Amino acid sequence: MSGHHHHDFAGDRLIEAARDALVASGEQWTDMRADVFEALAGRDRPVSAYDVAESVGARRGKRVAANSVYRILDLFVRTNLARRVESANAYVANTHPGCRHDCIFLICDLCGKAVHNDDDKLTGALRLAAQAAGFAEVRPVVEIRGHCAECASGD
Template identity: 40%
Template sequence: MNDALGAAERLCAERGVRITPARRRVLELVWQRHAPVGAYDILSEMQRDAEKDGKPGAKVAPPTVYRALDFLMEQGLVHKVESQNAYIGCSHPEGSHDCGFLICRECGSALEIEDGELSDLLKTLASKHGFEARSSTVEIEGLCPSCKSQAA
């Protein structure tokens, strides 16, 4: 998972879109955790960066982060976890993006899952109601294996 950045750069090159420093840094920060990260956590980190770089005047503002996140989501490199208003790196940027998450209520970790049967069922359910599905959000909250065993 550590070379997510390399993979991302390759993908962007293929697609002819630019991965700028701000976008790269946001992607990097999103990937540094295995749990969803809030936009303002990213913002704080980047503001700290700027200070360290001796550019106290150049303050990073929310739109910088949100624009980068929008771009990364468009490119399928990052997903938003709706139930937490937080963001997480996509673990298979090359493939389809019809996926779900298993989110641990204890440790906050989120595992991305992809399942053909689930995608099919969601489409079927939608069309059963005459509904044309475009995208879907599936988030399951509960206890991950390690937190479950600790709780026992």
Template identity: 55%
Template structure:
């Protein structure tokens, strides 16, 4: 089960895939002031090919196999942190895993539906929910830097099987 984006926000997203996704990610990373290196490209390609949240260890294994050399998970963690800060990927906090952002040119808070059975994640972009969370924080004299909301349960695929 791959990342699915439900469009509850009042604007449309360009959902990138394949080589278009890779080019959008590269452009977003360069725009954020970071470099697009061969290693970062390899990590991004590995993350983009997975169909559920992946840990740094999962990604390190994929890159190690594709490059025929051992890649350390610590190196992958550093790259994933850059990807998250540059909006190329999202971190699923409860799983300590990452998913690719199919529209890196558009920033949203992370709102995830996490399936406890298959491990899949549905990523929801809903500006109303994000705005409500930030306003609630402000009412309590708290400045929210980012919101991560995860709802755990079962996806429709797992419910039907």
């Protein structure tokens, strides 16, 4: 795929990069936002807001409302800290929050794994087609479903 190169973060470095990106966007990095991001970043699969709320609630020792988590996740998507997997109504942490671009998700129907790929040529063509049709504020959403290599080898 033709794309661009960026540095992916993990662990504490990902949390630091997310905090820095959120603050740079003019938002505050609160304890609740930190807990939500850590719960999201700690998963290796897309996760629902309800799962994040449950995880944060367990960590805090009290129930956390899913609607509060949805608001924070929406903020994270707007500020490029997370990506929404539309077809699953789930979220994944963006491992390179300082890099803005469209992405393509490859989603395994068997295990739920979501692989993020960049292809600026493809998403750029989609943007241009939408703009030619009169659309503004275009945000391509590309999700390809199938079986990951690990699951396919078990078929």
